[in-house]
Amino acid sequence: MECERCLEQLSARLDGDLTDRETQELERHLAQCPDCRALADQLKQLQTDFAQLAEEEAPPGFAQGVMEQIRREKRVIPLFRRPQFKALAGLAACAAICIGIYGAGLLDGPETPGSGAVLQSSDQSDTSISAYALPPENTEESRGEIAQRDALSPAGSASDSTAGPAGDPAADGPSLQIQAAAAPAPSLVLTVDAMPAGAAELLSDETTVSHSAQDGRDTYAPLTREQLDEIERLAQEQGITASRTSQEGAEGLCALVVLAG
Amino acid sequence: MTDQELVRRAKAGDQDAFEQLVLDNQNRVYSLALRLSGDREEAADLAQEAFLKAWRSLPSFQGESSFATWVYRLTTNLCIDYLRRQRRRQETAPSVSLDDEESGWAEPADWEQDPHRKLEASERGRALARGLEQLPEHQRRPLILRELSGMSYQEIAQALDLDLGTVKSRIARARLSLRKILLEDGNFFDPPSSNLTKKENRR
Known part of the structure; x- marks a missing residue:
């Protein structure tokens, strides 16, 4: 064996990549070549030294940067699916009944200023009341969630100049229509049977969810093509039925429809 | 606190626990990214991406390996993807092949x-x-x-x-x-x- 070839064999031996026959051949060569024996020892030592390889120091403030990024893209769990929301909605419904009874009691008695207003709000759907009853913002919650909540709250819609014709929840009755009416139609829609695990984390602050009370669908929009591809991949991995539909709409704008609410 | 305990807490959404995991592993992860990319700025980006990916994938991390090993593997994969993108760019822009030994x-x-x-x-x-x-x-x-x-x-x-x-x-x-x-x-x-x-x- 030539020394040139010996080098490759020595290296391969360090990586456990030699056949028995090659190992025998190598050993025969080493037995008669002191140079290659010395090389073998040094390469072996070199490999061992990787265990104590010096590390480079990460840039200053690295971990802080990572954590800031994490807080920025804190996972957006659809509002309606959060247990806190459901619990609060129940509480709010109770409160609405109480206010209603209280208001009705007041009406029976002498007129008091303001009682009419109280009654009016109890007349509205319990969604709008539950929105009122939500607790003060958790400072860590993302802007996206606040935006969703604002969209839910009648006060928010009324003061928000961008709210379109669909922005008046009183007119819509109890269904949770929070879709921005002015948003352009997506050109590509991915329909999945259920939200794949890990998909919610992919959504950005810009994406809002609308829930249809009629068929129980959740529609997430707008999404980028990359997000859509990734969610489709997750769905496929998890065995969730997913289908794509192209339609007339804004180029590059996508939406996600989740059938099971 | 042990790594396992930190991972358990981070999985439950404890950001302080995750930050500790970042601090414990940032130099190894950054060094790997630097040695594979050969560029400090890219390495910092890749290392950050690796930890973000780790955070997002925590729910599916079953602890079959240590957190350190896991995040190291995520980093390796991100670096390989980065090198692939870089190769594609070089292929489209005709230049001397960087992989040509001669x-x-x-x-x-x-x-x-x-x-x-x-x-x-x-x-x-x-x-x-x-x-x-x-x-x-x-x-x-x-x-x-x-x-x-x-x-x-x-x-x-x-x-x-x-x-x-x-x-x-x-x-x-x-x-x-x-x-x-x-x-x-x-x-x-x-x-x-x-x-x-x-x-x-x-x-």
């Missing part, structure tokens, strides 16, 4: 001149790090994937889009170059015998 292309190594400080390590560990910095990238990358990421020749060939024989020979060459650099650096091996040095010149 091109005499010299390592740009913006990180070589950097007066960065090596973290506390043994003299041998520091010497090895210096040696790696001097290796041309076409040798350093396969060797790093082998020695630090523990990939097989087959996996490396796939990751770097090379054939198996090339991977094998580049790793061997990388080791030989490293040995030469370290011999010149002094005190790395026992003093070399004179005929070894002569032999070195022949190679």
Whole structure:
């Protein structure tokens, strides 16, 4: 064996990549070549030294940067699916009944200023009341969630100049229509049977969810093509039925429809 | 607190626990990204991406390996993707192939001149790090994937889009170059015998 070839064999031996026959051949060569024996020892030592390889120091403030990024893209769990929301909605419904009874009691008695207003709000759907009853913002919650909540709250819609014709929840009755009416139609829609695990984390602050009370669908929009591809991949991995539909709409704008609410 | 406990807390959404995991692993992750990308800025981005990915994938992390091993693997994969994107860019923009061993292309190594400080390590560990910095990238990358990421020749060939024989020979060459650099650096091996040095010149 030539020394040139010996080098490759020595290296391969360090990586456990030699056949028995090659190992025998190598050993025969080493037995008669002191140079290659010395090389073998040094390469072996070199490999061992990787265990104590010096590390480079990460840039200053690295971990802080990572954590800031994490807080920025804190996972957006659809509002309606959060247990806190459901619990609060129940509480709010109770409160609405109480206010209603209280208001009705007041009406029976002498007129008091303001009682009419109280009654009016109890007349509205319990969604709008539950929105009122939500607790003060958790400072860590993302802007996206606040935006969703604002969209839910009648006060928010009324003061928000961008709210379109669909922005008046009183007119819509109890269904949770929070879709921005002015948003352009997506050109590509991915329909999945259920939200794949890990998909919610992919959504950005810009994406809002609308829930249809009629068929129980959740529609997430707008999404980028990359997000859509990734969610489709997750769905496929998890065995969730997913289908794509192209339609007339804004180029590059996508939406996600989740059938099971 | 043990790593397992930190992971458990981080999985439950405890950001402080996750930050501790980042702090514990950031130098190893950053170093790996730097050694594979060869660029400090890219390395910082890749390392950050790796931790973000770890955070997002925490729910599916079953603890079948240590957090350190897991995040190291995520980093390796992100670096491989980065190198792939870089190769595609180079293919579309005609230029000298960076992988051509005969091109005499010299390592740009913006990180070589950097007066960065090596973290506390043994003299041998520091010497090895210096040696790696001097290796041309076409040798350093396969060797790093082998020695630090523990990939097989087959996996490396796939990751770097090379054939198996090339991977094998580049790793061997990388080791030989490293040995030469370290011999010149002094005190790395026992003093070399004179005929070894002569032999070195022949190679």
